[in-house]
Amino acid sequence: SGDATTGVAFLEESLAVRPGDTLAQWFLANALYFGTEDIERAVPLLETVIDSGVAPEDIVAEAQRMIDEASA
Numbered sequence: 001s002g003d004a005t006t007g008v009a010f011l012e013e014s015l016a017v018r019p020g021d022t023l024a025q026w027f028l029a030n031a032l033y034f035g036t037e038d039i040e041r042a043v044p045l046l047e048t049v050i051d052s053g054v055a056p057e058d059i060v061a062e063a064q065r066m067i068d069e070a071s072a
Contacts, residue, residue, distance in 0.1 A: 004035025022052045026059060029066075039070045 011028040015021060029045035032038040046063040049055050055063070 004031055007031045008036060022049055022054050025049050025052075026055065026063070029063070033066055033070075043067055043070055 008028065008031045011024055011031060014024045015028065018024065025045045026049050029042045029049065032045070033042035043066075046067050049063050050060050050067075
């Protein structure tokens with residue numbers, strides 16, 4: 001839809017069906033961080049993606065960069 005709030009709602013529904021889905025968590029974190037600027041809700045998701053052990057190295061690096069930027 002191009003609307004971040006709608007995207008967040010769809011991703012939250014996806015996680016309700018498949019809790020712990022790393023890809024959905026990553027997309028939700030991005031939608032919150034960049035789309036709705038809800039950094040407070042995005043950071044725990046980013047940490048979960050990093051700690052998952054299944055996210056590709058480039059995603060882990062980007063998630064860490066986002067957390068570091070939020071902390072600055």
